[in-house]
Amino acid sequence: MRQPIELFHHLKQEVLLTYQKHYPYFEGNWKTFSSQDIQNLIQLIETGVKQTVSEKWIYTHLKPETNEKLPRKDMLDILSQLVGYSGWDEYVFKHKAIEITATPIAKTNTKKRRFWIGGAVILGAAIVVYVVKFSKTTQTIEVKNAFTNAPIDSEEIKAVVVENQVETPVTIVDSKLQLPSEKDSATIVLKSPYYKDKTIVVHKETNTPIVLQPDDYPMMLKGFMKSDIKDWQTRKEQLQMILADELEVMVLLKDNLGAEYFNKQEFSERLIIPSKAIKKMKVVDIQSNKDNKINFIRIIQE
Template sequence: MNEKEAHQFSSLKKEVAAKMSRDFNMSSADISEWKGEDIVIFQEALLHQVKGQISTKWFYTHMKSSSKSLPRIDVLNMLSQFVEYDNWADFLHRNSNKKKSKRNKITSLFIFLLVPVLIWSIPNFISSKDTFYTISIIDFDTNEPPENPIEFELLKPDESSQKITTDSLGQLVLPVNEALNTLVIQSPYYKKDTLQRKIMNEGGEIFKVKTDDYALMVHYFSKSKVKDWKRRRRMLAKIFHNEAEIIEVYKGTYGIEKYTKQEFINKITMPLTSLKTLEVIDTQRQGGKIIKMRVAQQ
């Protein structure tokens, strides 16, 4: 981030702080002095007013201190919208005009007619390139972004599918377009779900995902010490179909090993030193129970 960008972002932070001080009883008008409760109030205000989210870690990195890099354009757009600009480009343009108006006076009809044209054309030209729609992924149970990135398959008519992953804030950022966007969750630890949207305008929304408790149980059982073997075996017997087939994939090779329901239960309930934490790759269900599962040792 160069000196000019640092000054521009600093100006945006001052406007954010001023708005929060007007709307809420903040402990300080200086954003660098905000702490726990102030940050939570700010996060709630963002979510309520522009349906945006930032993590506490991100706040400390970019808002409370001086980061080496400028935040992503979608976050800059979100913060700009929070202080009632159209987007980051609009913020830059309008603040640039404020500085120019202090230095210059309009002295001719030509300038008087030209400036409105520029005010209309430049931000529209820039914003057309940088218009995004942000989908914030939230865990249904915790009401927080998932701790680890979640992969989605993005499907569009007449296009090849794409694999996209949530960022550090638990968000998916999609460009505005008129196509039907279909997002299919691919995480083994969350239940299959699909979101379809025609993204006509920039903005955002929250999409809540539900954990796959069975997959999480297998992962947890494989890495934890067992105190009650019989209870654990009973629990596993309930979640697997009697005809279940479990395939263990060996990373870095083409080898696999197949297990029946009982063989797999024996594998993860025996105190074997060779057993490492199992990562669930995917699952299929039948009658509410796991009929197929692929796993790999970490």
């Protein structure tokens, strides 16, 4: 009989399969699950289960290949609901029931075993047909920088289809939105830490790129973090201009080591002198106040 921690590992795989149904172009595993995949999964849970899961929780409990401790039951309930169960109790009950009924069948009934194998082959073939069909009915639209006309990095964009106030995440591959083309039109909302939000109605025949307008202050911040500018005094003055006095910065540490928090002074001191650590930081969210100064930054340390 499987132990609860083993059932949790099985549940993690079912969560991954559920994610792949919504993002068929993802072919990796939890180890290769990117920060963008994490954002997509959080959105998927919010849309499908009406619950929230933090980035830190996913880094701590889903990305590791092995887990020594079972997560809290309320979180197990959320994941179980995502894959189609009422909660963790039903998930455990039904999987234990499957084990009990599967053992004698495997030992005593070869014909039934063959029947199930044949069914699995048919199901696999159906899945292949579905994937092929989906790929043929996918509309791709490139997303570009309005000023430079260059493609925008896929990891810097988040997009959702909005229908009846429900948001469905959109897969982005090589700077291109992957949209199912069954419907004549769809309302798309695009967001990015470095570009201004945009809502656009995309029609089935649309093939022109979507252009996003850069947000000046976040773009300057990106330049500070990625460049090798040595003039620290200039950096200091410009940071004073674009960062709000009430700035809060949350840095999620790698290897599930938690998070660090910085205020304006602490964060500015880090940015004044370029370093490898700064260049490895990935900004996933930037918010601004009414004066357009940056007052919140969420960063993942890669």
